[in-house]
Amino acid sequence: MMIMRDVSIAKSEYIPSERMISKIQDFQEDKELFRYCTLPEILKYVECFTGPNIMAMHTMLINKPPDSGKKTSRHPLHQDLLYFPFRPSNKIVCAWTAMEHIDRNNGCLCVLPGTHKGPLRPHDYPQWEGGVNLMFYGIQDYDEKTPRMHLVMEKGDTVFFHPLLIHGSGWNRTQGYRKAISCHFASADCHYIDVKGTSQDVTERDIVGIGHKLYGIPKDTSLKEVSRYRARLVKGRRINL
């Protein structure tokens, strides 16, 4: 699992427990957390997009911290497909479940309805004064006038969305830690693509760079290899992924 902390926490600072961790990624080998990805009440909807052979491709437990005042707890508007070297996008779906009441005060999801019908757009780090978290890329060129929808959710509510849907989340103005759990599922018959020379180049560079630093993976590992390694079968047969 990869444990992440908010950029506003200085490297040397020791902060205990819940306050330290802003996100856990890749929990697919954790028995208890992975149970989320196998819940029938989640899979019954996932299957509508993926068909019967279902892979869990990316898992996250998000613990959005109270904002330090620098607004670094925001997640810029982005498309999740940027991080994925497999297609087609219509056979990928994210399930995102609120673990408590979530609204604009503690940084709910904000989505731009209908944007999943558009292409994958160029992303880069936003020029935010207070800094930005590692790999929190944002879309550079979206139309500011596109209507936004803020998703107010109760504990246990789940939203399912397309990997091209433009979304992000607001800053956490409360003193609580806003918790959500999510998994990106894909049909096992999706296929890998080579992202070299595409707008996903930067994601490959960063993800492999982190893998090299933390786990010593070779620098020439591809995003496809990282993805294959962390993918886990949920139901049916593992075909391509």
Ligand SMILES: O=C(O)CCC(=O)C(=O)O
């Ligand atoms: O939970 C959030 O605040 C947004 C998470 C998200 O969009 C992501 O990690 O891609």
